[in-house]
Amino acid sequence: MPDESTLLDILAEIFAVNVPEGDLYIGDDCAVVGSMDGKVVVSCDHFIEGVHFDRSFASDFEVGFKSSVTAISDIAAMGCLPRFLLIGLATPTGTGLEEVFRGIKSAADHYGVVVVGGDMSSTGPSSQVLSISTTVIGTDQLTPAYLTGFGGDQVPEPVTRSGARPGDWIFVTGTLGGSCAGLRALRDHARLGEPTALERKYLYPVARIAQGVLARLCGARAMIDISDGFSCDLNKVCARSQVGFELSNVPCEPGASLEDALGGGGDYELVFTAPYRDLIELAFADKGLDLYCVGRCIDSPGGRFTDGTPVVPRGHSHKF
Amino acid sequence: MPDESTLLDILAEIFAVNVPEGDLYIGDDCAVVGSMDGKVVVSCDHFIEGVHFDRSFASDFEVGFKSSVTAISDIAAMGCLPRFLLIGLATPTGTGLEEVFRGIKSAADHYGVVVVGGDMSSTGPSSQVLSISTTVIGTDQLTPAYLTGFGGDQVPEPVTRSGARPGDWIFVTGTLGGSCAGLRALRDHARLGEPTALERKYLYPVARIAQGVLARLCGARAMIDISDGFSCDLNKVCARSQVGFELSNVPCEPGASLEDALGGGGDYELVFTAPYRDLIELAFADKGLDLYCVGRCIDSPGGRFTDGTPVVPRGHSHKF
Numbered sequence: 001m002p003d004e005s006t007l008l009d010i011l012a013e014i015f016a017v018n019v020p021e022g023d024l025y026i027g028d029d030c031a032v033v034g035s036m037d038g039k040v041v042v043s044c045d046h047f048i049e050g051v052h053f054d055r056s057f058a059s060d061f062e063v064g065f066k067s068s069v070t071a072i073s074d075i076a077a078m079g080c081l082p083r084f085l086l087i088g089l090a091t092p093t094g095t096g097l098e099e100v101f102r103g104i105k106s107a108a109d110h111y112g113v114v115v116v117g118g119d120m121s122s123t124g125p126s127s128q129v130l131s132i133s134t135t136v137i138g139t140d141q142l143t144p145a146y147l148t149g150f151g152g153d154q155v156p157e158p159v160t161r162s163g164a165r166p167g168d169w170i171f172v173t174g175t176l177g178g179s180c181a182g183l184r185a186l187r188d189h190a191r192l193g194e195p196t197a198l199e200r201k202y203l204y205p206v207a208r209i210a211q212g213v214l215a216r217l218c219g220a221r222a223m224i225d226i227s228d229g230f231s232c233d234l235n236k237v238c239a240r241s242q243v244g245f246e247l248s249n250v251p252c253e254p255g256a257s258l259e260d261a262l263g264g265g266g267d268y269e270l271v272f273t274a275p276y277r278d279l280i281e282l283a284f285a286d287k288g289l290d291l292y293c294v295g296r297c298i299d300s301p302g303g304r305f306t307d308g309t310p311v312v313p314r315g316h317s318h319k320f
Numbered sequence: 321m322p323d324e325s326t327l328l329d330i331l332a333e334i335f336a337v338n339v340p341e342g343d344l345y346i347g348d349d350c351a352v353v354g355s356m357d358g359k360v361v362v363s364c365d366h367f368i369e370g371v372h373f374d375r376s377f378a379s380d381f382e383v384g385f386k387s388s389v390t391a392i393s394d395i396a397a398m399g400c401l402p403r404f405l406l407i408g409l410a411t412p413t414g415t416g417l418e419e420v421f422r423g424i425k426s427a428a429d430h431y432g433v434v435v436v437g438g439d440m441s442s443t444g445p446s447s448q449v450l451s452i453s454t455t456v457i458g459t460d461q462l463t464p465a466y467l468t469g470f471g472g473d474q475v476p477e478p479v480t481r482s483g484a485r486p487g488d489w490i491f492v493t494g495t496l497g498g499s500c501a502g503l504r505a506l507r508d509h510a511r512l513g514e515p516t517a518l519e520r521k522y523l524y525p526v527a528r529i530a531q532g533v534l535a536r537l538c539g540a541r542a543m544i545d546i547s548d549g550f551s552c553d554l555n556k557v558c559a560r561s562q563v564g565f566e567l568s569n570v571p572c573e574p575g576a577s578l579e580d581a582l583g584g585g586g587d588y589e590l591v592f593t594a595p596y597r598d599l600i601e602l603a604f605a606d607k608g609l610d611l612y613c614v615g616r617c618i619d620s621p622g623g624r625f626t627d628g629t630p631v632v633p634r635g636h637s638h639k640f
Contacts, residue, residue, distance in 0.1 A: 027560075028480050029481065031362050033361075039352050041351070043349060043350040043437065044408045044438055044439050044455050049446075086455065121372070123451075125370065126449055137362065140352065161348050161349065
């Protein structure tokens with residue numbers, strides 16, 4: 001059982017990067033991440049054993065990886081770019097953390113994000129629950145690669161949850177329900193080594209950074225990432241925007257049911273609304289990014305399918 | 321038992337502030353806190369029931385208050401200014417959080433910090449432990465009030481833990497051991513209403529923002545806040561700086577023992593080292609701020625008192 005300073009050494013080794021002159025990353029009271037261009041965008045996210053993950057079928061590496069991706073996804077949901085991560089770990093005595101760190105590092109590298117600090121604590125004797133709280137710091141300033149073909153001086157503001165208007169088209173960046181179906185598969189069957197494609201949908205979600213940025217550049221009016229469930233998260237956006245929604249289409253991941261897609265959660269695809277349809281479909285096609293137009297915002301509150309059947313918001317709401 | 325969205329409403333009401341045009345605080349995927357002057361300084365800190373606090377003798381308000389102050393203290397320990405807080409709460413089913421929020425709000429207001437976001441989650445059925453993870457975002461840019469009498473164009477960098485040199489004087493910003501003795505009093509006696517002065521040292525620590533800034537402006541070379549214990553935290557600074565220390569004086573809070581002062585932790589006073597003594601004592605006296613010169617950094621590793629007795633680093637190290 002390594003003590004805090006030994007763990008900090010392991011952590012410093014895994015997360016070693018070149019620190020810019022004058023900045024300061026892991027190991028002091030605070031991280032100093034330099035001046036940031038643009039507006040600072042920040043989110044924090046819990047990832048708790050028994051609530052958000054289950055180590056009986058997810059490896060420590062997978063837990064670490066997913067904890068970071070789900071946090072980074074919040075930045076994608078604003079159409080912004082993630083830059084820095086801080087990792088707060090509360091861990092039961094005797095938990096090995098090295099593979100959790102390696103999973104976090106793998107996700108961070110994938111998204112070009114630097115782990116600059118964090119905090120570690122024991123959970124104390126009365127809890128055996130590993131808890132990861134991740135803070136992601138990003139910026140609304142886009143890099144030139146994202147701005148090719150767009151007027152760089154007219155980049156819209158970060159996309160909130162509250163800007164949808166009646167008549168807006170509703171888009172989703174990928175198929176839905178895979179995470180839920182993958183979780184079911186992991187629960188039902190003893191896992192044999194590497195996860196299946198469906199199980200990967202649950203274990204290795206993708207934060208849709210490029211899609212979020214493109215939606216923002218194309219004039220998206222409201223956006224959210226699907227963490228709790230498609231119907232539930234879309235309902236949050238519509239309720240905040242004081243509109244309703246009519247669904248014409250729900251793109252299901254092969255192996256997932258309509259139920260999984262509507263209420264399963266954990267897909268981390270983005271849902272956004274925008275006044276134009278062709279422009280956006282062309283822009284996504286041009287970049288080779290998946291996009292599904294799933295319906296429109298309507299004047300009356302609540303959700304329905306085009307045949308009039310109501311869509312009851314289903315998904316995960318943490319009861320307190 | 322309110323669900324997440326009801327709690328978010330309570331939270332939004334308690335933390336309501338005027339949001340600057342173009343920014344975005346509580347209630348979306350991320351907070352947008354605008355462009356920040358200077359370098360971004362950030363820290364995150366756990367505050368866990370049974371490890372960092374005990375609700376059998378601390379009220380929910382006090383728990384919330386202290387969770388924010390201890391996090392803000394990390395920014396003080398760099399000589400920087402706190403600006404924004406994000407609060408991650410993992411809470412057992414049925415926990416009332418309103419008073420925790422009010423405690424956080426009270427601390428935030430006291431330090432001029434704005435609560436801009438966070439995350440709430442259930443701890444799940446297998447944990448009854450309330451856990452608060454606080455992210456503080458600050459800046460190294462000082463406001464004019466702090467710069468009176470100093471050349472504003474020559475403000476030193478944030479103060480790390482690693483810059484102490486042999487011969488540096490070691491200073492502490494207040495008496496020590498009060499938190500530990502106050503905790504003992506709370507544990508030993510049934511609490512009758514309002515806490516005593518000593519108990520307040522434990523329940524209501526102070527983040528030494530003005531002191532940290534002044535130390536930085538006066539050329540402090542290394543600094544830390546006393547969370548784990550004076551001897552243990554001073555040892556961290558000296559080990560990181562590759563120096564030792566000789567203590568001539570340990571200012572004890574009335575009611576606290578030398579043992580409490582050396583190893584008790586939780587005082588959140590700042591310890592810093594600097595090459596000058598008179599200048600710094602004058603500057604602190606001029607602002608009416610307490611300061612104790614407690615010894616000097618020496619060439620050989622480890623710690624000792626002036627009579628040669630070794631100082632064994634004592635304090636809190638979270639075992640994993």
